[in-house]
Amino acid sequence: MKKLIIAVMLVAFTFTLAYAADTVTYESKKGTVTFDHKAHSEKMDCAACHEGTPAKIEVDKKSAHKDTCKSCHKKDGGPTKCNDCHKK
Numbered sequence: 001m002k003k004l005i006i007a008v009m010l011v012a013f014t015f016t017l018a019y020a021a022d023t024v025t026y027e028s029k030k031g032t033v034t035f036d037h038k039a040h041s042e043k044m045d046c047a048a049c050h051e052g053t054p055a056k057i058e059v060d061k062k063s064a065h066k067d068t069c070k071s072c073h074k075k076d077g078g079p080t081k082c083n084d085c086h087k088k
């Protein structure tokens with residue numbers, strides 16, 4: 001029984017590590033931004049965005065317009081115009 005519980009916990013833990021929503025949307029007055037986490041993850045390593053074990057990253061206006069989103073877009077050819085990210 002104990003072994004089973006440990007096995008179940010391990011599975012749950014692994015699942016949590018691997019799990020992230022396919023897409024995350026950020027509502028804003030400027031228009032909704034859709035971040036396709038899955039598509040980004042398929043094109044690049046987790047480490048392109050996550051340090052160490054991937055976990056939640058706080059995204060706000062300041063970080064999105066710099067390091068968390070836009071800096072990489074400038075460097076690697078992602079969208080950098082306001083309306084490429086913000087859709088009404």
Ligand code: HEC
Pocket residue numbers: 016017018019020021024037040041044045046047048049050054055056057058059068
């Ligand atoms: C292009 C950047 C990028 C890549 C590549 C990326 N992530 Fe993320 N990830 C993010 C951002 C940004 C968030 C925070 C989204 C939010 O909730 O606002 C996030 C959130 C997460 C979370 C937390 C989910 C939650 O809601 O608690 C996990 C777990 C995660 N990513 C795992 C991964 C794994 C595993 C990979 C590689 C297969 C990966 N990520 C690749 C940017 C990225």
Ligand code: HEC
Pocket residue numbers: 033034035036040044048049059064067068069070072073076077078079084085
């Ligand atoms: C490490 C690099 C990197 C980071 C960080 C990153 N992106 Fe991107 N993103 C890209 C690249 C490269 C593309 C272009 C992919 C393509 O055209 O195939 C892209 C494309 C996009 C697109 C357009 C997708 C489409 O269907 O045309 C949106 C919107 C986007 N990113 C939003 C975000 C947001 C929001 C964040 C931050 C939460 C973010 N990205 C973080 C590299 C990144």
Ligand code: HEC
Pocket residue numbers: 026027028029030033059060061064065069070073079080081082083084085086
């Ligand atoms: C790479 C994608 C991207 C680009 C390009 C971008 N933004 Fe954003 N913007 C975001 C994300 C993500 C947020 C964070 C929303 C949040 O805090 O949940 C944001 C937040 C904002 C907010 C805050 C809105 C609110 O309701 O608090 C404003 C205003 C804004 N952006 C304007 C702009 C303008 C103007 C431009 C062009 C000069 C621009 N953005 C370009 C992704 C982008």
